[in-house]
Amino acid sequence: MSELPPFQTLIDEHAGDVMAVLRGAVGRADAEDCFQETFLAALRAYPRLSGAGNLRGWLITIAHRKAIDHHRARGRRPLPVAEVTEQAVTDPEPGDGIWTAVGALPPKQRAAVTLRYASDLPHAEIAAALGCSPEAARRSLHEGIKRLRKELA
Amino acid sequence: MRAELQQPLGRLAERAAAEGLLDVAYATADSPFGPLLLARTPRGLVRVGLPNQDADALLADLATRVSPRVLEAPAELDEVRRELDLYFEGKLTDFDLPLDWQLSRDFRRRVLRAIARIPYGQTRSYTEMAKSAGNERAVRAAGSACGSNPIPLVVPCHRVLRTSGALGGYGGGLPMKEGLLQLEGVLDG
Numbered sequence: 001m002s003e004l005p006p007f008q009t010l011i012d013e014h015a016g017d018v019m020a021v022l023r024g025a026v027g028r029a030d031a032e033d034c035f036q037e038t039f040l041a042a043l044r045a046y047p048r049l050s051g052a053g054n055l056r057g058w059l060i061t062i063a064h065r066k067a068i069d070h071h072r073a074r075g076r077r078p079l080p081v082a083e084v085t086e087q088a089v090t091d092p093e094p095g096d097g098i099w100t101a102v103g104a105l106p107p108k109q110r111a112a113v114t115l116r117y118a119s120d121l122p123h124a125e126i127a128a129a130l131g132c133s134p135e136a137a138r139r140s141l142h143e144g145i146k147r148l149r150k151e152l153a
Numbered sequence: 154m155r156a157e158l159q160q161p162l163g164r165l166a167e168r169a170a171a172e173g174l175l176d177v178a179y180a181t182a183d184s185p186f187g188p189l190l191l192a193r194t195p196r197g198l199v200r201v202g203l204p205n206q207d208a209d210a211l212l213a214d215l216a217t218r219v220s221p222r223v224l225e226a227p228a229e230l231d232e233v234r235r236e237l238d239l240y241f242e243g244k245l246t247d248f249d250l251p252l253d254w255q256l257s258r259d260f261r262r263r264v265l266r267a268i269a270r271i272p273y274g275q276t277r278s279y280t281e282m283a284k285s286a287g288n289e290r291a292v293r294a295a296g297s298a299c300g301s302n303p304i305p306l307v308v309p310c311h312r313v314l315r316t317s318g319a320l321g322g323y324g325g326g327l328p329m330k331e332g333l334l335q336l337e338g339v340l341d342g
Contacts, residue, residue: 006177006216006223011165015158032161039165043174047221 004052007043014056015039018063021121025067025114034070038063057129060121064114064129072103101151102144108132109144116141166226176220178229179212185241186329189306191230194219197251198233200303203325218256237306243336246273248307256303260286264298271312274337278316300324306333 018038022031042062049058102113108130115126127137169175177199179192187204192215199219202211216223227234232250239245257265267285271277277285283295299310305324311333315321323330334340 004216004221006212007221008179008212008223008225011162011224015162019158019161035161036165036168040168040172040174043169043222043224044172 004046004049007046010042010055010059011039014059017056018059021060021063022067025064026070030070034063034066037066037069041066054128054131057125057131060115060125060129061111064111068103068110068114098148098152101148104151105144105147108140109147112137112140113144113148166224166228169222169224170226170229174222175224175226175229176222177215178224178226179215180225180227180230180234181208182230182234182237184237186325186332189237191233191237192223193230193233194253194255196253196255198304198307199253199256201305201307203305203329205326205329206324233307240306241336250307252304252307257298257301260288260291260294261298261301263287264295265302265304265308265310268299268302268310268313269308271309273309274339276312276314276334276339279313279321280316282313296321309333312337312339 015035019031019035022034022038025031026034038059042059102110105113111130112126115121115129116123121129123134123137123141126141127134130137130140132140166175166178170178173195175195177192177194179190182189182191184204188208189204190200190202190206190208190211191198192200192202192212200211200215202208212223236245236248236250240248252269254262254265263286264282267282268277279292279296279299280289282299283289283291286295286298288294299313300322302308302310302324305311311323311330313321320327320330331340
């Protein structure tokens with residue numbers, strides 16, 4: 001019998017953090033969509049989760065996958081706009097080329113790179129989100145960056 | 154909950170319901186006796202928590218016994234809340250709500266189904282309930298079925314008394330049982 005807490009507990013405790021991560025990763029305007037996609041995906045998978053350990057890390061990892069999906073979708077179909085305005089400087093969007101390359105990284109490296117650079121998480125939190133040691137997180141990040149440098153050179 | 158999250162969370166519950174992911178929706182409701190916790194599945198009302206019962210423990214129990222997909226979704230319980238409000242105002246005598254009986258089984262479920270048929274403003278004894286459920290001698294078991302009623306108020310276990318006419322017990326406390334019987338005109342107010 002599963003001993004998972006009611007899903008509402010995850011929302012009550014972590015919704016603010018998830019929203020903050022997504023605002024960092026995709027910008028304020030698109031964060032709400034990604035937020036719903038994140039919690040719907042989590043809700044879908046929740047009963048099959050094997051344990052209640054580090055639910056925050058689990059949610060943040062899902063949020064990052066949703067942010068990557070979002071960047072990919074944006075890359076495929078640019079948003080039509082009525083007039084071109086200056087890009088706000090407070091919310092820089094990473095170039096699509098980079099995100100396509102990030103999306104092609106092996107999962108652990110990809111997650112480490114987005115957690116570090118889209119959400120500005122410290123190594124310890126990346127490790128928590130990925131369920132590995134800080135050293136392993138640092139290594140994944142390092143490998144990911146090395147590979148990106150090569151790809152984009 | 155922070156105000157800026159309220160809107161996205163409201164829409165989340167809606168989308169979860171639309172996608173069939175809302176296994177247990179819950180909300181709180183006011184009553185003259187204190188706050189109630191109401192929980193439903195897609196099949197119907199599954200649990201009513203009385204004011205003296207621990208809401209967190211009750212939700213944790215639902216997560217274990219029904220599904221961990223438990224979400225606060227007040228809109229899903231609008232009809233239940235509406236009927237309960239009318240009941241407490243003395244304007245509704247028969248609930249017309251789909252019920253989900255999954256939290257009770259076998260003899261207990263039969264006792265509770267029999268209790269659900271006791272008309273407003275009337276009472277029955279534990280012995281009569283045991284008999285209705287098919288085992289006249291299982292009076293004590295009928296009593297514990299009342300005690301474990303997951304859907305009090307709507308399944309009116311407050312209408313079951315001792316054969317002597319003594320009140321017996323109530324999960325919500327005896328003052329609440331008395332208050333409900335006064336509301337229904339069984340006891341003098």
